[in-house]
Amino acid sequence: MPAHPARGPGSPRDHPGSPAVNTTPHLLIVGAGQAGAHLAGSARDQGWKGPITLIGGEPHAPYTRPPLSKTFLKGQTPLSSLALRSDAYYTQHRIDLVVDEHIDHIELAGDGTGTATAATGRRWRFDRLALATGARPRHLPIEHADLDGVLTLRDLHDAQALAQRLTTATALVVIGGGFIGLEVAATATAAGVPTTVVEAAPTLMNRVVSAATAKIVATAHRAAGVRIRTGVRPLRLRGTNGTITAVELDDGDELPADLVVIGVGAQPRDELARAAGLHCDNGIVVDAHCLASDGHTIAVGDCANLPDPSPASDGTVRLRLESVDNAVEQATSAAGTLTGLHRPYRSVPWFWSDQGNLKLQIAGLARPDDEIVLRTGRRPGQHTTLRYRGSRLVAAECLNSPADFLAVRRALGEETPLPRVTAADTGLSLKEHLAAARTPR
């Protein structure tokens, strides 16, 4: 990707040939989710003077998604407390929030200005565009996935439908043993719905945690009553009168089901960017300043493919991060790009998942072949799996161990060395080991 110096608002170079400098450029943010909402507020806080329009395709003001597969599904989080900001916040920050408008076309000029058109025909001119379009559930190419009772979970509408179905379901099959699938399975089982998780890989959460952590998690779910089938794939879905009745597996088994949740990952919503001519490859390709390939358009959150922001990274590895932390931190950095502060996005990525009684917190990014040091905590259910690449600590997977999580997250940010042999010594807590490592001798 070419290097494109970021330019602040109002720069004459933003409008080549224009006799007058536009001192109140209009920032248009498409996608009113976690990243878009944070970008709007952060841009205003960091000094964006011109109008800001935040457009979302859903009929709601920006809300937080993590509870959708957890407390909201249990009925413990009321709808009203999902909102990311109060209505007054948008007014006070002079953010024009437009909901229920799906942008389906963008005309983008070479200087980053352009026009966005919604499905309803409404149009917005912009001086600067930010895309925060998020992701959608990955499609599972399986026969009869359109049967009634087969759901995915990405937005509030999906969560409301699932919560409703759970009140009458007698047999749930969750396809996909990743974070969302396991959260749903734990919630449904606790609510008394017999649940089976079907995972094609040999272990749960295969792409994101070590086999050691996955094994502990699987044991805990089984103990709570979740049935888990790994190493098998759903072959086809069966139904009667258009409604799901069973999931047929590739090992010949058939699981009866009156509810199926497909949770096999998410895909970036980058079609608008592609059509506008921006470089996309598993998401909208951006640099460390959140600039897309035209050097003007910003892309943030789940839709962006970015250089690994970890402090120890050389930035050559590209990835997409699907987490609240990434949406917020990347949006903060992007706001700096828009307002001329130009702070590259550097941060220790982190993520959490609540699955029944398990609180999983992950700091840093591990690769499948990174080695492990497993520490079992003093209280039942407490485990921390440290991931090492050679002699370097690169990540930690913490189960019910928030103190370890905080200690490692800080250590990764400061690049505090923690030799493997030290880490394996459970006589001291990780916090104590790391404090000792920081103390000058």
Ligand SMILES: Cc1cc2nc3c(=O)[nH]c(=O)nc-3n(C[C@H](O)[C@H](O)[C@H](O)COP(=O)(O)OP(=O)(O)OC[C@H]3O[C@@H](n4cnc5c(N)ncnc54)[C@H](O)[C@@H]3O)c2cc1C
């Ligand atoms: C059920 C669930 C549970 C999760 N749990 C956790 C968790 O425990 N911890 C964690 O860190 N992360 C969790 N995540 C991930 C986290 O919610 C996402 O990483 C985060 O929401 C990404 O923010 P975003 O703004 O990039 O995308 P989103 O929040 O998806 O927002 C994108 C918005 O853009 C809108 N949009 C898209 N295209 C258009 C268009 N053309 N016009 C107008 N609007 C458009 C979409 O409708 C959507 O509202 C969870 C996600 C889900 C779905």
